[in-house]
Amino acid sequence: MKNRGWSLETAAMVLPAVLFLIVVFIYPFIYALKMSFTIGDEGTVTFANYIRFFQDSVEMKTVWNTLVISVPVTILTIVLAVPIAYYMRNGIRHEKLVTFFLMIPMTLGVVLIAEGMITYFGRNGWLMLILERLGFIHERTGLIHNYWGVVISLFIQSFPMGLTILIGYTRGIHPSLERASRMLGATKSQTFWKVIFPLMMPGILIAFCLNFTSAFSVFTSAIMLGQATSTTRVMAYSAYITAYEYFDYNFSSTICIMMVIIQFILIGIVFALRNKLYKGASSVGKG
Amino acid sequence: MKVFNQLIMKDMCKSFGNLHVLKDFNLTINRGEFVTFLGPSGCGKSTALNCISGLLNITSGVIQVDDEVLDNGGKVFVSPEKRGFGIIFQNYALFPHMTVFDNIAFSLSVAHRPKDEIQKKVSEVIRMVHLEGQENKFPSQLSGGQQQRVAIARSVVMEPRLLLLDEPLSNLDTKLRTEMRYELKQIHNQLERASIYVTHDQSEALALSDKIVIMKLGKVQQIGTPKQVFLFPANRFVADFMGYKNIWNAKIIAVEETDGIRKIQVESYGISFVVHSTIGENKIVEEALLGSFQKGTDVLLASRPDDISAGIGQFNNMTAIVEGTEYLGTSMQVTGMVRDGMPIQARIEPETLVAAKGTISLTIPPDKLIVLPKVEEE
Ligand SMILES: Nc1ncnc2c1ncn2[C@@H]1O[C@H](COP(=O)(O)OP(=O)(O)O)[C@@H](O)[C@H]1O
Ligand SMILES: [Mg+2]
Numbered sequence: 001m002k003n004r005g006w007s008l009e010t011a012a013m014v015l016p017a018v019l020f021l022i023v024v025f026i027y028p029f030i031y032a033l034k035m036s037f038t039i040g041d042e043g044t045v046t047f048a049n050y051i052r053f054f055q056d057s058v059e060m061k062t063v064w065n066t067l068v069i070s071v072p073v074t075i076l077t078i079v080l081a082v083p084i085a086y087y088m089r090n091g092i093r094h095e096k097l098v099t100f101f102l103m104i105p106m107t108l109g110v111v112l113i114a115e116g117m118i119t120y121f122g123r124n125g126w127l128m129l130i131l132e133r134l135g136f137i138h139e140r141t142g143l144i145h146n147y148w149g150v151v152i153s154l155f156i157q158s159f160p161m162g163l164t165i166l167i168g169y170t171r172g173i174h175p176s177l178e179r180a181s182r183m184l185g186a187t188k189s190q191t192f193w194k195v196i197f198p199l200m201m202p203g204i205l206i207a208f209c210l211n212f213t214s215a216f217s218v219f220t221s222a223i224m225l226g227q228a229t230s231t232t233r234v235m236a237y238s239a240y241i242t243a244y245e246y247f248d249y250n251f252s253s254t255i256c257i258m259m260v261i262i263q264f265i266l267i268g269i270v271f272a273l274r275n276k277l278y279k280g281a282s283s284v285g286k287g
Numbered sequence: 288m289k290v291f292n293q294l295i296m297k298d299m300c301k302s303f304g305n306l307h308v309l310k311d312f313n314l315t316i317n318r319g320e321f322v323t324f325l326g327p328s329g330c331g332k333s334t335a336l337n338c339i340s341g342l343l344n345i346t347s348g349v350i351q352v353d354d355e356v357l358d359n360g361g362k363v364f365v366s367p368e369k370r371g372f373g374i375i376f377q378n379y380a381l382f383p384h385m386t387v388f389d390n391i392a393f394s395l396s397v398a399h400r401p402k403d404e405i406q407k408k409v410s411e412v413i414r415m416v417h418l419e420g421q422e423n424k425f426p427s428q429l430s431g432g433q434q435q436r437v438a439i440a441r442s443v444v445m446e447p448r449l450l451l452l453d454e455p456l457s458n459l460d461t462k463l464r465t466e467m468r469y470e471l472k473q474i475h476n477q478l479e480r481a482s483i484y485v486t487h488d489q490s491e492a493l494a495l496s497d498k499i500v501i502m503k504l505g506k507v508q509q510i511g512t513p514k515q516v517f518l519f520p521a522n523r524f525v526a527d528f529m530g531y532k533n534i535w536n537a538k539i540i541a542v543e544e545t546d547g548i549r550k551i552q553v554e555s556y557g558i559s560f561v562v563h564s565t566i567g568e569n570k571i572v573e574e575a576l577l578g579s580f581q582k583g584t585d586v587l588l589a590s591r592p593d594d595i596s597a598g599i600g601q602f603n604n605m606t607a608i609v610e611g612t613e614y615l616g617t618s619m620q621v622t623g624m625v626r627d628g629m630p631i632q633a634r635i636e637p638e639t640l641v642a643a644k645g646t647i648s649l650t651i652p653p654d655k656l657i658v659l660p661k662v663e664e665e
Contacts (some may be wrong), residue, residue: 176376182342183342183368184445186397187397188367195382
């Protein structure tokens, strides 16, 4: 094929996408970046917002809260989705039905899940009433409006997505690889760790990134199912109240930029770990 | 692993639900033999191979190596990694995330063999399959032929007591296929172990095998040496597969046995034919026909296009109306009609003058005609 270079048509085809990116992502990001380095309407460049961010114990606690919610949810999702995706690789019975039920949380949306959980697990929810009626508990406490409420609801939202991505990857691994491995004397577990898992790795990384970024920007669940002012005060909530209750748009922008930076750092760590693991695995037995 | 003397399959059956893919499969493979499963696509060749490998459980019957039962369709089942068989798949199934070296070393490293032993053995087989210098490449960086060699090396390095090959050459181009076919046979001879080779290609089977197993719809049709199945097909299906393109309905007129030669006179579409065969040479068909070598029995009369020539001979002369000709270089393919419902294909001297829609005299030597049972095989 001939390389036609940049023609007018190519440019015309790409333009809408570029414009879209600029309007939706790049401009807001640069605008927020600029805001985060200024105070009030003065317009002079300053690090004051960032210094304040790192010195403010509430904000530091918020960063911690957000990580303590999002990292375990993401890890739990991956740890459960990998074996299930592996199990489902050659199809299972009633697969359409199972997939349908798995996908429901994705379509329901955050608010509906939160309301459902309040109905079930709240202080006046069915679970507590039943437990009290059966005499297992004397005082109804409720399992939500705390850390666990947020974690559970986030898990319900992120698991189907992680699983869907990973099933796609396991199905992409040709079944003959597994058979070849068995025939070469590998046990089932050796086959999983030496053949299947490394080949699932790209999918695991993608699922991790997508689930982590969505869990890290948790907002609705933290308010509806947690204690947004204390134990589940997360960065998105913090940015929100800073902007719309204290009307400090500049500091709110700083929080948003910090969210982006922290996400990048975590994803960076995960990729670095992967590279290390991968190198270790593939150098075995080489002369 | 210890070399075996015999791999025995007794009444092996395999069903997927209601689909009976293998029916009463009986076969014995001796030490050092190269056995081919030959048959059209979908006849159950891969299924048979996978049952032997342990990748599938059999439904009933027995598979055993000498007196060690591998699978009896019930309680006894030796899992594939414990059978010590090597397999080469049609798509090679190389591990894409491992280098050539690591692919080949896989069986040794999962068995936790010492590093210097792995190094030594892998280098040996790399030399054997001519892959020197490719050790650190990934499968995606290799040509089809090289990938095939890696697949062979990877199976051979574990010194399997049986090598299973599932259409290993079908992804290669014709020239490479012939070369690799030769090399595969060399490797088989070096290993001095048994091999089972699956193919739908008649010429591959003839070139490679000590023993050919011809299958149709999950049933063994004939087992024999290349020469036996080629010269003495047991039934219409095998005959057709082996290139007996002319198969006509016929009736036995007379049978006479003299000097170890059986002379059968048959009639087909009103034409009288003479068939000569050496007694005892074609036991399978003889047994099937034992009751049928009698006057009046309906049989099939078969011949191969290559054995028919233009002109008039001592026996078996016909006149055919020519429908088409194809010049093939070393011969000329003539398609014609001897009688209504009695088409003929012949490969004659390429220089013969043949007029389209004209007539041609054709003749078949008596020892090139075969008689087959008429019963419809399953
Ligand atoms: N896992 C399976 N489940 C159901 N049917 C199968 C399965 N594997 C093979 N078959 C069927 O068994 C028959 C034989 O298949 P196979 O052994 O692959 O044929 P071949 O290798 O001779 O082309 C085919 O009709 C195929 O559809
Ligand atoms: Mg097959």
